Amino acid sequence: MTPPDAEDNRWSDLDRPPLNAASLRRALVREGGLWSSLDVVAATGSTNSDLAARADELPEGAVLVAEEQSAARGRLDRRWSAPARSGLFFSVLLKPDEVPVERWGWLPLLTGVAVATGLSQVAGVDTALKWPNDLLVTVGEEERKAGGILVERAGSADGGGVVVGVGINVTLRAEELPVPTAGSLALAGAGTTDRDPLLRAVLRSLERWYGDWREAAGDPAASRLQETYAAGCATLGRRVRAELPGDRSIEGEAVAVDADGRLVLATEKGMQEPVGAGDIIHLRPASTP
Incomplete structure (x- = not known):
């Protein structure tokens, strides 16, 4: 007999089993590694x-x-939500003290590269990056946003660091999409939507990229971050x-990501x-000149 509250039971969707925290900790938290705890x-x-x-x-x-967030935030405090266990929603604490603060702006781009690399390896899905913090997948023949990254300074100058938040739509169904431009790994034809191996792959990839970047003192060229990001950037x-504050905007062709992680636009004026x-509020496709 079906329990009367089955429709509201958090664990009633068998297509969305809970993450195995103990298994994730065994796989990722190790002496000498980056990840010190996982909850x-x-x-x-x-x-x-x-x-x-x-x-x-x-x-x-x-x-x-x-497994679920009720007040998830994107860049500029934009809100978003997703059904419980339909994605990977996590944050990590990083303290790159040996990297000059002016290079910390590369962390959203580094995270994008790491996430895209990890997902491609395990899910077999072609991913692309929309500057500065979106993960794109192809659904049908259309590019759609399947994930986002939010990086924030946190704590004191002495003991704090940077919190990197990642949200990835994994099993979101067509009828659950918050907007028509959203997508998910499942809708993009992922080879697996098992969130445990997906999260392991993403965190291992992030550990590798962060380690290389930190060893290079945050130098995006020496760590190969700049060239790798450019190769995977759909923008x-x-x-x-x-679109900038004060109703200002700049139009042009996106031609490069510079050493500071900024998007370089070639305007019609030759600049x-x-x-x-x-600096930006939105980055949108421009009308064809």
Whole structure:
């Protein structure tokens, strides 16, 4: 007999089993590795907010994963939501003290490269990066956003660091899409939607890329981050419009990502205008000249 509350039971969707926290810890938390702890909670407001509140007391490499978030935030405090266990929603605490602060702006781009690499290896899905912080997959013949990244400074100058939040739609179904431009790994034909190996792959990839970047003192060229990001960036080569505060905008072809992680636009006036992630409100396709 079906329990009367089966429709509301958090664990009633057999296509979306819970993550195995103990198995994830055994695979990822090891002496000498980056990841120092890994916790999975059934629900929270925001994993970024939770880690940020404890940034001073936690060691680098703390990982917090939520099966569901009720107050998840994107860039510029944009809100988004997804059904429980339909994706990977997690944050990590990084403390790159040996990297000059002016190079920390590469962390969203580094995370994008790491996430795209990890997902491609395990899920077999072609992924692309939309500058500065979106993960794209192809559904049918259309590019759609399947994930996003939010990087925030947290804690004190002495003991804090950076909290990196990642949200990836894994099994989101067509009828569950919040907007028509959204997508998921399942809708893109992923070879697997088992979230445990997907999360392991993403965190291992992030550990590798972060380690190389940190060893290079944050130099995006020496760590090969700049060239790898450019190779996977779907924004490059396209005409875009960067919408800026004060009703200002810049239109042009996205031609490069510079050494500071800024998108360089070649305008019709023959100028090359760099735009930082912190400067823009929206980056949209531009009308064809």
